[in-house]
Every structure is written in C-alpha cells, then in structure tokens.
Amino acid sequence: MTVNGTVAEGFEPVRDAFAGNFAALGDRGAAVAVYRDGRRVVDLWGGTKHVDGAAGTGGGEPWERGTAQVVRSATKGVAAAVLLLLHQRGELNLDAPVGHHWPEFKAHGKERVLVRHLLNHRAGLPVLDRPLTPGEALDPARGAEAVAAQAPVWEPGADHGYHALTYGWLVDGLVRRVTGRGTGEWIASEIAGPLGLELWLGLPEAEADRVGRAGPVEGPEPSGGLRLRPRRAVTEAYEDPASLTRRAFAAITPFPDQNDPAYRAAALPAANGIATADGLARFYAALIGEVEGAGRAGGGRLFDPATAALARAEESAGPDRVLVVGTRFGLGYMLHGSASPFLSPASFGHPGRGGALGFADPESGIAFGYVTNGFRKTVTADPRAQALVRAVRESLARGA
Template sequence: MVDVQGTVEDGFEPVRDAFVANFARRGERGAAVAVYRHGRKVVDLWGGTRDGDAGRHAADAAPWEAGTAQVIRSATKGIAAVVPLLLHQRGQLDLDAPVGTYWPEFKAAGKERVLVRHLLSHRAGLPVLDTPLTPDQAIDGVSGPAALAAQAPAWEPGTDHGYHAQTYSWLLGELVLRATGRTIGSWVADEIAGPLGLDLWIGLPAEAQSRVGRLAAVEPPAPPAASGLRVRPKQSVADAYADPGSLTSRAFAAISPAPDENAPEYRAAELPASAGVATARSLARCYAALIGPVDGRARLFAPATLTLARTEESAGLDRTLLVATRFGLGFMLHGPSSPLLAPGAFGHPGRGGALACADPESGLAFGYVTNGMQRNVTADARAQALLRAVSHVAG
C-alpha cells in the first residue's frame, strides 16, 4: 500500500481515492496531483518513490516528497505558450505577423508566409528536420534555430496541422528571443514563476537539480482479457512511430539519438517543447493564474487573451499524431483524443503521463506529474482517472 501524503478539502476525497487507485491498479510509481478552484488550492497530494526506475516495491527507494519536481515533457508546451500570448497582450508580439518579421533568416525555403499563429497552432508545416540534431546540438541554442531557418515545410503552411513534437522548442524559443532579447526560460522565470512563487522551470538551475526525480519507462498493467473475436486495429500513432520513414517517427526523432532526459544538461536546457521541470502544485497554480486571481494576485490572461488561448485554430486529423486533435494558440483543447476538464478547457499533456489544464467556467485548474512514463501521447489513463474524479466533484 503506497503512503499517500498531502491534503484534500472536504468534497474532494474522490480525487484522493483515484490517486491511490493509480498506484494499486494503473502502474503508478511516483506522482503528484494538485487542483485549484477559483484561485484556491483544494487538492495537493503526492506519493510513491521519487525515482521511477527504483520500482514500486523497493524498500530502500527514496520517497516522493512535497517538493519533488519532475520533467514534464510536452506539458512544457502549454507553459511556454503563455509567453507569446502575454507578449501579445502587452503589445510586443503580433500574432498575425510573419515569423520573418522578428526572425529574418526564417524567411528561407518557402516560409515567407508562416505567421506567428501558425507556430502556436502547429500549422507551420515544420514538424520534421531533414537532418536530425544530435542531443548536443539540440541544447546548444544555435543549431536548432539554424536548422529550422533552412528547413522547407512539409506542407503549405497554414493549410493543415501536424504536431510539432520537438521542433516547437526551437521555433518558439527563437521567436521569443528575437522579439524580446531574452530567452524563453529567463522570461518564464522572471515574469511567471518568480511572481507566482512557482517551482517551475524551462532551464533547470543547478541548485534545483537535486529536487528532480528520475523518469523511467514503465509498462501499464495488462487490460482484462477480452472474449470473442479479435479485430485488427487500424493504423495508430504507435504503428507510425515504429516506421522510421513516417512523419510521426521523424517528428519525434528530430533529436537523434533520443536524449537522456535524466541528464542534468538536458534538464538545464531551454527546450520549451519537452524539457520543462515542475511540481504538480506549481502547474495547477500557474493555470489557475491564467484564468483568475490567485492569492490576491491579478490574473495573467486578460479576457481577450484567454479567448485566444482556447479558440480553435486547428482541428481534425493530425498529420503527425494520426488522431483528431484540437489546438488553440499553443494549447491543446478538449477533444476525444485529449480529454480535459470540460469542453471549454485548455491545457497540454506530456507524452507518457504529465498533464496540466484549466477550465474557466468551473474555475478549476489541474496539474499532474509522474516519473513512470507509460505508452501514450495525448491521454494517460492515470491522468484521466484523476480528471474524472475532479470533474465529478465539481459537478
């Protein structure tokens, strides 16, 4: 039996029950979940082992603690998207301007008409690189932007969408740098994490490295055996991922070989597509601040900016993920392949587990992090069980 720590307010006990059940039935190793409602924390839970590769039953495994943080993979994209939207809100970035307005070298290879909003809505046609970057090149701050400046689009920009799994890092990071003169990690630290008191980083500082648990790939429990005829499934993202020539595989392999996500240098890299580090508590608090005041602090998004974040820009079959996805400007929106808190919710999952999102109508904000990476891209069974519990309580 896993010792779950933390607190839940009266009425939110089903969230704790779901969290405990994730360890008992869904292969959880170590995790945390937090929920804010109308700017006030109502759930703050953690449990299991700090390191995913320690194993659930290792007697000598260090426990997950209240301040344990975790690499959140693509849930970083949602945090990163806050930056261009706030820059737009402040009049420092035009969402309808060509990217080349801020980044002149980007105009090459037929990309003159790529707009800033195309980057945020995965419509730029740049999910792959003809020559993948090495792990060292991916984090050097120069090679990624240079490769994308020279890269020709895979489709006519603005006409369709496909998830920019890795290239989002260099596209968004360079855009923010050119528009502000500051790296995206420093912008998040100074303008978001610092003022809100968040344990959240895009570019983990050396002094915080010891707080981060280790990621590990884990197999989810096998589903109950089904009786009757077995039907061969249609092609899925897993099938495409196994095909090295597919757009799906090439998008996720824009860094090749895959980097060591537990390495200090990877955690320290400012890769806004994949290398953010956060606690569940800070993810929930950040999203709560997007939709309303938190502890007396003014909300981050003005009403018009919040509308931009969750107004559909892309919808339908995703060229990369091969499922129907919906995106606003930088955020995933609620849909069959990525269920969130409610139809009007916005947020972002991380491949294999993490999830953060908010629903302005109910005033709910949710954050979940885990060190056990299971085989999923847009919807993790553990995160979904927690979301269902939160939604049921909120009624």
C-alpha cells in the first residue's frame, strides 16, 4: 500500500504510523493531517476511496488528497463552535435558559436547562421515549419537536451523560431560533467558506462524488476508552434495550445508511458531518490561532482566547450515565483523558464513533484531523487514531 503526501522534517513517525494502520490495524482508506502553529506539517492519504472494493462498483478507486468521509460524532466539535461563536459575538448567553429562545422547549421541567447544558452533556436529554424513523430524523423540524417534547431523565445540570444523537437536534433547534439559519448553513457561511475548509454539514450535490463509501472493518480492540471499566459492564449496557446507553444510540431507529445520498445531504449536527482530514485539522487550527492562507482578517482565527478557554474548561467529569466509562467534557468538546487521549491536559476535540478524530492542543500548537472509511465498533480511543496521536507526540519529543 502506497502512502501518498508529505510530512515536514521531524514528523516522519507519523508517516510510519499511518502506514502501520493499513498493515496491522485494518485501515482500508484513510487520511491524516496535522497543523502546527497554523502551518500544515503532515498531509497523508492512502488506500481505496471505498471500503468494500466490490467488483464493478469502483471500489478499487484510490483515495485521493481531496477524498472526504462521514466523520460521525467528530461533527459535534464543529457544531459546538457555532454556539460558542454566537456567545463570543454577544448573540447568545451560555447561562441563559434554552427556553428563553425556544419557548416550546420549556415543557416537562426543561425551563431549567441552560445553553451550557447542551454543550456539556448535562441537559438530561440523551434519549427519546419514541425513537425517530430515518425520515423523521432527517427533518430538522421533527428532531427539534422531539427533543422539545421529551422529559429529562435526570435533573438538568445534576449529572452528565453523552447525548449521542439528541445533541444534534438540541443544538440545531437553538441555532435556528437565534440566527434563523440551520447549523449546516451557519457553518458553511461563517466557518467553512471563509476559511476554505473541505468540511460540510449537509453535503452539496456538487461535492457528492468526492465522498468515499464507508463500512465496517475488523481490527484489534482498543487499549483504553471502553476498556476502563470491566468489559461486562460496558457490554451489558449496550445490549440492554432499557439502558440509557442503548436508548441513546437508538434515538434513530433503524439508523440511516451513512452512504445514502439523502443522509449525506441532510444536516445532523451530532452525527453526519463530512470532511477531509485537512478540513478537520484546519478547523481545529483556526480555533487556537491563525492559519496559513486563511484569506480573512485575523488570519482566520475563530476563537478569541477567552472562548478557547471556555471550550476546554472542564464542565463534566466522571462516570458517564450513557457511555458508562469516565468521560470529561468542556463546552461541546471532549477533553484529554483516558477515554479520549489527545496530546496534553490542554487538548480539546472530539472523536467520531468508528475512527475519525479531530482536536487542538494549545500547548504545542498542534491541530489534528484523521478520517477513515473503515468504521470500527469503538466509540472513543480508536487504535488507528491513537497510533497517529502517539506518533505526533513522539515527533514533538524528538524536537520536531
């Protein structure tokens, strides 16, 4: 398997780890990009554009530099930036009740849900009593109606649990009421467009051909994340139809085919963002500093220092009511820890179930993006992404 692309001097371990992912960890088609202080230092891709490689389907088509992929929950970190930027601009108060902007949301005691609770996974709304069908889920109005009508399963603010799918309807419902635009539209006009990011929430038809077909792949189990507690506890939580874990991931039943053009064209801020590795890494680079070639005032920096501090200040930590393992969250971002190992305690970002990962590390100036068409069962700490993170750490330790 040929590894394409370039690495700056000192980042050769990342190339080696990327090749190793194909040789030993089950990657079929993937890309990784790393920025340091706003300058791209790693830009690698390889394998096939489509995971299945079926005869007659173009499965053997090579992954190219511009190939994009669904990044699943790595979308959450991009969507979080919308609410934080609205706060930065003075258009949204993080400590205001969500119902201040969204009156219908107040039902069933949710008048106590604050804007920050949507971002730190403390809203108490990780499940729906009646899951949405795929058709309903792709309709932003139906998703918003569902979470507005849902009663919390714990006192808002009192505990935390990963809002795997409801996060998207909560964020989008609020963004629409504050701005009059959907989250995908806002990202396109205020973030992706100005920065030239290859990143979409709601894929335009003109970009459809560049997205690879994804599917499941096998490989070694993770060494962290879901292994932090006895495997039986985690397994039982996912298998029990009554558990918050199972119900949170079943908020859409059955889950849509992620290769369906209609799914990719819709905007689910919790789950179906599409990006190249460079688009994801460049987004995180812009959260913490200026970015090369940004072409806009301020060098393209999105977060001012105060907002960046908010994003990575610990808001939730400890046993997660949904994921079972211990998790740490800032405002919309997972924080460095055993369930989500990044580079340093200052790092913040978000993995995507099955493999994708994007994060920023203000201490080292590193921004990282990894996308793959081979989805694993992992929710956090995917071995392929972690191999690449360790290689970045090794490069920095060597003086890169």
